[in-house]
Amino acid sequence: MSSRFMPASRKQAKARIALAGPSGAGKTLTGLKLLYTLTGAQTVADGIERIAFVDTERDSADKYAVNPELPGVGDMTPDEAGGYGFSKISPVRYDPRQLVELIDEAALAGFTGFMLDSASHYWFGPGGILELVDLFARNHGGRSMDGWKDVRPIERAYIEALMSFPGHVVVCLRSKQKYEITEGSDGKKQVSKLGMQPDQRDGLEYEFDLVGDLDQDHYLRVTKSRCVALSNQVIHKPDAELGHQLLDWLDNGEPPKDLDWPKVLAACASREDLSVLWQRAQRLGKTQKLRDAFNARGAEIAAARRAAEAPGTQLDNALTEAAGARRSDPDESEEAGAQQSRDAARMARANGRQPETAGAAR
Secondary structure, eight states, X not given: OOOSOOOOOXXXXXXXXXXXXXXXXXXXXXXXXXXXXXXXXXXXHHHHHHEEEEEOSTTXXXXXXXXXXXXXGGGSOHHHHTSBOOEEEOOSSOOHHHHHHHHHHHHHTTOSEEXXXXXTHHHHSTTSHHHHHHHHHHHTTTOHHHHHHHHHHHHHHHHHHXXXXXXXXXXXXXXXXXXXXXXXXXXXXXXXXXXXXXXXXXXXXGXXXXXXXXXXXXXXXXXXXXXXXXXXXXXXXXOHHHHHHHHHHHTSSBOOXXXXXXXXXXXXXXXXXXXXXXXXHHHTTOHHHHHHHHHHHXXXXXXXXXXXXXXXXXXXXXXXXXXXXXXXXXXXXXXXXXXXXXXXXHHHHHTTOOOHHHXXXX
């Protein structure tokens, strides 16, 4: 018996990094340094071409930018220019469905690095996840659980879009102090500090290869790493060296093999086939470029299924074939034509209706 299981092999990949910390910890600057190294950007002009930046922090990223219009700045390194080059957009509402559009736009424009600073706004900000839950809950008579049922697919879609971006991704997260109410030895309630926690839904860290907490002394404490060499590291003012370590790990593997996508899409005969292929496209970071093709093939499959399930489709096809056969051979015997009509009539009874033409054919 053949098996669908195949030997695993290491593939080259793109970075998925999350940086959490309070204001002033250095999340934005660290993210830019990492993306410059990961994308191979050397000059300000390189950064503008390669890095797409979604700034939710009231244009705070501009403090790290330089004016590329000044003579010679585009050809300078960030150290020489005194700042970085990148292409930026500053949304004022944080609907995650609009973020998916921005990620798709960045992918189609050919950016090889994507930075979101910060994802927290798409959790608690205007139009964000929590606000959408309240909106959908009101549509269900105020039932919060029903609101979450409607919003969960939207949340999954934006996370999937981030993870399937065909380049390196850095996401910044605001952190806040987490507290717990406990009972002291004297029996009285007391508030205990539990440390800093990202202002985002629980479990988001599972999506990333590297997760680190930055403090206001600019120390990065790696709290999760799929790169063993970086596990539990504490790095002061992380810079290009960290980016090179990540690149060495990410490039250690076989180049991902691309598929003949038009061919494999055409071979999909069901929504299940399409779903399996979509998961493969996600792993290869191809979903942005292939989304329209997948949607078109899905519509074709759905249309074919509706046509096959339409009442009387089999009957109509049988009657058409019987009539066509008789017309194509005028010398055909009467018995052959009668037999085809009787077959059509049996199909009619199986479909629960008797066509008017069945009796006339006999």
